[in-house]
Amino acid sequence: xxxxxxxxxxxxxxxxxxxxxxxxxxxxxxxxxxxxxxxxxxxxxxxxxxxxxxxxxxxxxxxxxxxxxxxxxxxxxxxxxxxxxxxxxxxxxxxxxxxxxxxxxxxxxxxxxxxxxxxxxxxxxxxxxxxxxxxxxxxxxxxxxxxxxxxxxxxxxxxxxxxxxxxxxxxxxxxxxxxxxxxxxxxxxxxxxxxxxxxxxxxxxxxxxxxxxxxxxxxxxxxxxxxxxxxxxxxxxxxxxxxxxxxxxxxxxxxxxxxxxxxxxxxxxxxxxxxxxxxxxxxxxxxxxxxxxxxxxxxxxxxxxxxxxxxxxxxxxxxxxxxxxxxxxxxxxxxxxxxxxxxxxxxxxxxxxxxxxxxxxxxxxxxxxxxxxxxxxxxxxxxxxxxxxxxxxxxxxxxxxxxxxxxxxxxxxxxxxxxxxxxxxxxxxxxxxxxxxxxxxxxxxxxxxxxxxxxxxxxxxxxxxxxxxxxxxxxxxxxxxxxxxxxxxxxxxxxxxxxxxxxxxxxxxxxxxxxxxxxxxxxxxxxxxxxxxxxxxxxxxxxxxx
Amino acid sequence: xxxxxxxxxxxxxxxxxxxxxxxxxxxxxxxxxxxxxxxxxxxxxxxxxxxxxxxxxxxxxxxxxxxxxxxxxxxxxxxxxxxxxxxxxxxxxxxxxxxxxxxxxxxxxxxxxxxxxxxxxxxxxxxxxxxxxxxxxxxxxxxxxxxxxxxxxxxxxxxxxxxxxxxxxxxxxxxxxxxxxxxxxxxxxxxxxxxxxxxxxxxxxxxxxxxxxxxxxxxxxxxxxxxxxxxxxxxxxxxxxxxxxxxxxxxxxxxxxxxxxxxxxxxxxxxxxxxxxxxxxxxxxxxxxxxxxxxxxxxxxx
Numbered sequence: 001x002x003x004x005x006x007x008x009x010x011x012x013x014x015x016x017x018x019x020x021x022x023x024x025x026x027x028x029x030x031x032x033x034x035x036x037x038x039x040x041x042x043x044x045x046x047x048x049x050x051x052x053x054x055x056x057x058x059x060x061x062x063x064x065x066x067x068x069x070x071x072x073x074x075x076x077x078x079x080x081x082x083x084x085x086x087x088x089x090x091x092x093x094x095x096x097x098x099x100x101x102x103x104x105x106x107x108x109x110x111x112x113x114x115x116x117x118x119x120x121x122x123x124x125x126x127x128x129x130x131x132x133x134x135x136x137x138x139x140x141x142x143x144x145x146x147x148x149x150x151x152x153x154x155x156x157x158x159x160x161x162x163x164x165x166x167x168x169x170x171x172x173x174x175x176x177x178x179x180x181x182x183x184x185x186x187x188x189x190x191x192x193x194x195x196x197x198x199x200x201x202x203x204x205x206x207x208x209x210x211x212x213x214x215x216x217x218x219x220x221x222x223x224x225x226x227x228x229x230x231x232x233x234x235x236x237x238x239x240x241x242x243x244x245x246x247x248x249x250x251x252x253x254x255x256x257x258x259x260x261x262x263x264x265x266x267x268x269x270x271x272x273x274x275x276x277x278x279x280x281x282x283x284x285x286x287x288x289x290x291x292x293x294x295x296x297x298x299x300x301x302x303x304x305x306x307x308x309x310x311x312x313x314x315x316x317x318x319x320x321x322x323x324x325x326x327x328x329x330x331x332x333x334x335x336x337x338x339x340x341x342x343x344x345x346x347x348x349x350x351x352x353x354x355x356x357x358x359x360x361x362x363x364x365x366x367x368x369x370x371x372x373x374x375x376x377x378x379x380x381x382x383x384x385x386x387x388x389x390x391x392x393x394x395x396x397x398x399x400x401x402x403x404x405x406x407x408x409x410x411x412x413x414x415x416x417x418x419x420x421x422x423x424x425x426x427x428x429x430x431x432x433x434x435x436x437x438x439x440x441x442x443x444x445x446x447x448x449x450x451x452x453x454x455x456x457x458x459x460x461x462x463x464x465x466x467x468x469x470x471x472x473x474x475x476x477x478x479x480x481x482x483x484x485x486x487x488x489x490x491x492x493x494x495x496x497x498x499x500x501x502x503x504x505x506x507x508x509x510x511x512x513x514x515x516x517x518x519x520x521x522x523x524x525x526x527x528x529x530x531x532x533x534x535x536x537x538x539x540x541x542x543x544x545x546x
Numbered sequence: 547x548x549x550x551x552x553x554x555x556x557x558x559x560x561x562x563x564x565x566x567x568x569x570x571x572x573x574x575x576x577x578x579x580x581x582x583x584x585x586x587x588x589x590x591x592x593x594x595x596x597x598x599x600x601x602x603x604x605x606x607x608x609x610x611x612x613x614x615x616x617x618x619x620x621x622x623x624x625x626x627x628x629x630x631x632x633x634x635x636x637x638x639x640x641x642x643x644x645x646x647x648x649x650x651x652x653x654x655x656x657x658x659x660x661x662x663x664x665x666x667x668x669x670x671x672x673x674x675x676x677x678x679x680x681x682x683x684x685x686x687x688x689x690x691x692x693x694x695x696x697x698x699x700x701x702x703x704x705x706x707x708x709x710x711x712x713x714x715x716x717x718x719x720x721x722x723x724x725x726x727x728x729x730x731x732x733x734x735x736x737x738x739x740x741x742x743x744x745x746x747x748x749x750x751x752x753x754x755x756x757x758x759x760x761x762x763x764x765x766x767x768x769x770x771x772x773x774x775x776x777x778x779x780x781x782x783x784x785x786x787x788x789x790x791x792x793x794x795x796x797x798x799x800x801x802x803x804x805x806x807x808x809x810x811x812x813x814x815x816x817x818x819x820x821x822x823x824x825x826x827x828x829x830x831x832x833x834x835x836x837x838x839x840x841x842x843x844x845x846x847x848x
Contacts, residue, residue: 149579223579294582300567303587304575309597333629334612334620341604341613348597355593363569483668484643489678491687537580 004056005063006070006077007157014158015056022169023049029194037182037254038194041173048169072538074147078160080436080526082140083429085168086133087519090422092175093128094512096121101508105501115179123178123190129417130188130280132171137425138284139164139206142229144432145291146210149226150217151540159209166202170195182254186269188276189243192254196244203237218540224307228287231315235279243272263330271322278318281417285424286314286353289384292428293357293377297367302359306352313349317342324395327404336397343395347388354385372452376427379456383419387412402478407497408470411463418459418511426455426518433522438532443524447517454514462507469500648672651827656709656834673835676828680820681836689839694798694815699839702795704730704787707840713833717826719819720787727819730787734812735771742767747805753780753791754800 004012026049029042100121103110110117143160147153154160174191177183183190191199210233214226246256260268294301301307323331323339358381361368368378390412394403403409430448434441442448476496479487564573564586572585608614611623647668651659659665678687681698685691689698696704705711705720705728718726735743742764749764750772759765760779768780775788782790789797798804798813820829 149582151580219577219579221577223577223582224584291582299569300574300583300585302570302585303590304584305587305589306593307584309589309593313597328629328633332612332620333627334615336629337607337611337613337623341607344607345597345600345604348593348600351596352593355590363567480640481672482643483647483672484640485648485672486675486679489675489682491678491682 002059002063003077004059006066008065011157012056012060016053018162019049019052019056032252037177037180044172045169071153074539075154075157076436078164079140079144082136082164083432086136086140087522089128089132089136090515091519093125093133094515096128097125098505098508098512100125101505105498105505120178120181124175126188127171127174134281134421135167139167141288141428145225145287146213149223150214151219152213152216153539155209155212155216159205163202163206163209170199170202184246184256186243187273189272193246193248193256200241207233207237225287225290227311228283228290232279232284235275239272239275243268266326267323267331270325274322274325275318281421283314285421288424288428289357289377292431294360296374296377296431297361297364299360299364302356306356310349310352317346317349321346321395327397327400340395340397343392347392350388351385354381357381372448373427373430375452376423380420380423380427383415383423387416387420402474403470406470406473407466411466411470415463418462423455433525437525437529439525439530440532442521443528444521447521451514451517454510458507458511458514462504465500465503465507469497472496648827651830654713654830659834669831670835673831676832677835696797697795698836700795701840702793704789706785707837709833709837712836713829715817716829716833717819717821720817721814722816722819724819728787732808732813735809743806743809747802747809750791750805751800751802754794
């Protein structure tokens with residue numbers, strides 16, 4: 001069914017109005033900037049706005065309006081679109097990741113074209129996977145989970161599209177900006193001021209939609225998954241705004257100065273950076289885990305009390321730990337101590353989540369054995385436990401003196417993002433896509449099994465090789481001979497990395513091939529839609545009084 | 547319609563009808579979110595113990611280390627640690643160990659230093675690492691050079707290859723902006739007729755093989771414009787930064803095309819000065835190391 005057919009006539013008209021506004025915004029940006037990244041981004045917004053006007057306007061009277069019966073069903077068309085975008089960004093972001101990993105091994109392969117330099121491609125990878133792949137997956141699954149755990153349809157039909165399309169426009173602006181050399185040089189917050197402002201608007205709409213839908217819930221208690229999704233939406237808004245406070249050099253160009261400077265800027269950056277890990281890459285995905293794991297395992301959540309401990313522990317302790325990224329720097333020692341000690345205290349709530357998830361599988365281990373989708377979620381929970389332990393361990397100052405600036409950090413991040421975040425996304429996708437397509441299973445069930453083993457093998461090869469790489473680097477850098485002279489020059493430590501960089505490229509390539517398989521499998525599944533529907537999968541509509 | 551377990555017919559008004567999970571034997575909390583339920587599992591003791599333990603670790607850290615801010619100050623911690631002092635202490639301790647042998651290099655009596663084989667055995671590997679961290683990025687890991695950056699292990703020198711001269715180059719650099727820097731410039735000959743430049747380039751390119759014709763017009767051009775710095779017939783050896791053009795050592799290249807480029811645009815390579823970054827002893831150590839590179843490759847005898 002065409003997306004426009006899911007909208008009423010007045011919703012289509014509102015959509016056209018919003019699209020015209022977007023086109024006008026793009027026109028103003030392009031006309032004001034005249035050249036450079038901001039002009040290109042204005043042109044992209046203009047093209048997108050006009051495209052949407054044509055799509056909506058062209059189909060304005062094509063489809064009959066959906067009747068009031070739609071209110072008795074969940075609105076899943078935005079989730080489907082979000083999943084498609086998730087898969088597209090997965091392939092883009094991970095491909096660029098494999099390419100830049102290969103450049104580490106073979107730097108001479110860099111083409112003589114500025115847009116392809118490592119420094120510009122690396123944020124394309126990080127933004128592509130974190131925001132493109134992870135962000136779309138979070139938004140898409142949050143709509144799915146919210147409606148089902150609230151037993152209520154999304155509060156309106158226009159704003160989910162605004163959120164998803166607006167968010168993807170932000171990601172497109174971000175990655176095309178990097179290719180043109182536009183960055184404010186803040187890690188995971190590289191986009192310039194106008195893109196940041198745009199995201200604030202989009203995120204505000206997301207928050208309002210979420211709260212309005214939640215307010216319509218039929219169950220008096222709010223399910224744990226929604227606590228996590230809500231903390232993700234709320235805190236990311238807070239982090240994004242504070243970290244990106246900047247003064248534009250002019251209103252017509254893509255340059256700005258952060259209002260923070262020096263060590264304060266570093267602290268704000270890593271308060272943001274680590275809480276992006278916490279509230280973008282952890283709590284939202286815990287929401288995903290808390291819904292899809294029990295549903296797929298057909299088991300109750302093992303302990304409600306542990307859920308409470310881990311939720312409040314995670315949201316409270318994470319806020320303090322960003323300074324562990326700045327051990328042994330100009331940041332005062334006392335801030336480092338607080339970051340370190342809160343990181344240690346954070347471990348218990350984190351493990352409570354992982355343990356709760358794994359204990360939930362009690363009584364369903366035969367399903368873990370037989371069902372690759374559930375196995376994705378199980379492995380995700382295990383890697384969540386492993387990487388949170390590793391994180392707390394690396395935050396201890398003396399350990400950090402060995403690991404900091406080495407590839408151990410990169411290995412740690414990927415154990416979290418590949419092993420935990422991507423695995424739970426794939427588990428959620430394989431749960432949702434057949435349901436969205438009215439089928440009992442994926443079009444190619446065996447490909448799910450292949451994907452699982454490619455993903456696990458890729459993650460293990462990647463993470464183990466970078467553990468080795470990082471520890472080797474750390475030990476080589478700090479080694480002095482008995483005469484007090486450095487045992488190795490820096491370049492020797494670079495040469496020692498070659499086998500590990502080759503292995504990590506291989507691991508990344510395996511993981512990427514699994515993701516491509518997933519994308520093709522989802523495409524095949526969506527194209528061979530069936531007509532199975534679950535009578536219980538409906539909002540609880542209040543009965544009219546008689 | 548509601549899923550509130552307390553509102554269901556016949557339910558306990560406080561707890562609702564709680565279903566018991568057959569696998570674990572625990573009852574559920576009574577809530578139901580489209581099929582998802584939660585067990586009313588008692589709080590696992592191990593989680594509480596771990597939580598308390600992690601708090602105790604944190605508390606210990608706060609007592610011993612600088613931790614909590616108050617007003618304009620912060621709690622110093624019982625250990626009274628200061629990360630700046632600790633870093634400096636560590637650096638001082640390491641410098642103290644190095645002083646035993648590196649200290650000898652503060653006195654640039656290179657002949658005496660080189661004669662001490664025990665000292666050489668101790669110091670040259672360390673010098674290699676110092677070279678790797680500071681010099682190799684331009685001059686290559688073994689001092690083999692790359693176009694634009696001179697070879698250091700072939701026995702050909704622009705300013706002189708004895709340790710004293712190398713030490714001076716290291717201290718002040720070449721065209722480096724240091725007030726005592728060595729200065730060298732290959733001026734641009736863009737004012738010269740292009741045909742003359744081409745003839746000159748052909749002549750210079752032919753010098754190393756000895757096929758350059760000393761009776762040609764180009765030879766006269768060379769004599770008038772180049773010999774002042776590069777020596778009669780391009781034999782160099784004036785130790786003024788201008789290379790000899792008759793040997794097989796090159797910096798930018800001595801093919802016709804590269805020489806044409808050099809003639810048109812000139813050259814003024816930069817060697818940075820190191821006196822701000824390395825100690826005098828380290829510079830002397832490196833100078834001795836670099837002077838011996840060409841001996842080690844067998845391209846030059848002492």
